[in-house]
Amino acid sequence: MHTDLVAALDIGGTKIAGALVDRDGTLVVRAQRPTPARESGERVMEAVNGVLAELAASPRWGEATAVGIGSAGPVDAAGGTVSPVNVPGWRGFPLVERVGDATGGLPVTLVGDGVAITAAEHWLGAARGHDNALCMVVSTGVGGGLVLGGALHPGPSGNAGHIGHISVDLDGDPCPCGARGCVERIASGPNIARRALENGWRPGPDGDASAVAVAAAARAGDPVAVASFERAAQALAAGIAATATLVDVDIAVIGGGVAGAGDLLFAPLRSALRRYATLSFVQQLTVAPAVMGNDAGLVGAAAAALATRTGAGIPARAH
Template sequence: MDETVAAVDIGGTKIAGALVDRRGRLTAPCRLPTRAAGDAGGVLAAVTGVLDRLAAGPGWAAVRAVGIGSAGPVDVAKGAVSPVNIPAWRDFPLVEAVQRHLEGLPGSGRPVVLTGDGPAMAAAEHWQGAARGFRNALCMVVSTGVGGGLVLDGRLYPGPSGNAGHIGHISVDLDGEPCPCGSRGCVEVLASGPAIARRALRQGWRPADPDRADAGAVAEAARAGDPVALAGFARAARALAAGIAATATLVELDVAVVGGGVAGAGEILFDPLREALHSYAVLPFVRQLELRPARLGTDAGLVGAAAAAAQALRLDGWS
């Protein structure tokens, strides 16, 4: 039986799980609601519930490791997580808790590897997606927040705490709006989905459906030629381009991959993003930087959690 990694993807609304093989294929997918407003034990119960479902299937015997991708911040050295969108988990010892639960499942003793959701997405896109074949990549998620991860010299680089590549909290407007992180003018407060919708509403845009004042509705308006909606995406694109160019200047990237719900706007985002990147990435060693849309979609978290775990444990055949 081909060896697999049991992958768990922890987000604010759902906890997903699957077995991932060496070709990036998912089997036995399952999910449970996060219940992020509940207590810490309730959220953990959803994680262990997903693992129990995976362990109950015939593929569990081939599992070599458990890879967990979590919304952050994370602290991989401590095995702890403090997801912004899960208030009950602050410095929560997730790896220890999962290891303790695994002791009661068949074939205990499997290692557990924690990865932030941004680095997990980067691992996935580098292994099976739009960054495949590139030595140096920034992979970004632009959605409710803006996150990312780095691949440097062909390997995932999560950094000592597991948060390297968190491009959403690069400040690109020194006099800009306050950011929940405590800084000001961060990429996230300019380019996230809520930021796009918030600015469009302030500028006079009104959604056709009053109950759907989100970035997706702004994108629809932009496709129809609404000037406020178009300007909102252009502004978000400039913020993203400034962050990408700054990162590329620091570490000499070959490619930047952009995914997430806001990237689903397609060329409404990517056209002004390419134009803005051409203006910001001007030094000779960053001019050739490629910009690509992500390929793996909602599977990226699971594929990336497995890929990051396999790479950390140096499993054979996972590259």
């Protein structure tokens, strides 16, 4: 069956991934380049152009009708620009215009990476069938996105749902964003590891001081490692409860590397959520692990483009 495709880009500080995605959310062609994150904005754009050129070399490129971009943020969907924290060469970079030029004028939809992952989880993943959902990515940073009333809700700027920068500790540590006590400053992987080290945890002989190593220590019963995950879970629970109270979501989906710790994170998170999500309408809030994995950014960028084109929220899955 002949079906139109969407070109998708997933842009982060480590890699720039691209794909042609069909109406079922299947990635039919893929391309990838490392992000030259420490180089000039033009060098980063060259990597994006390389990915697009590889996609354009596919015999199916002619079926592409739109481009969706999920980018590390902040993004400015209204202005068509991106200023990713971890790509210093891009500040107010006109990515939408440049990608439009590179693809012969295809319509381009830009959203933040957390919004893209939310679109993927709602279309085909753990939030499928939920009209009101919060999806989060907990890894090097903490990002997120919202589905409200059955439709992706990126907000005018494309950043809505950025739960990592809700303050949950009023006099807490300064966050690099400029505020204090942000969810990200407590719950991201590097901050879980930092707190464990500050409180006396020591890496093993291999010297691995990452959150993955802290998780291994916690599984082995190290009380400092356990406490660092519990503190992260508490911060996530407070942020999730605040969001649910504000916009009335019934599921929070959590992905990213830190979610890979499984029950080390989810057990204290569910327990803390009972303490914070106390009003009657948020007591039924469920928490689920994300299921879309590494392709979520690409699938979600495609979903966002399809939603923009149809004006009808996230695409229904063809059967």
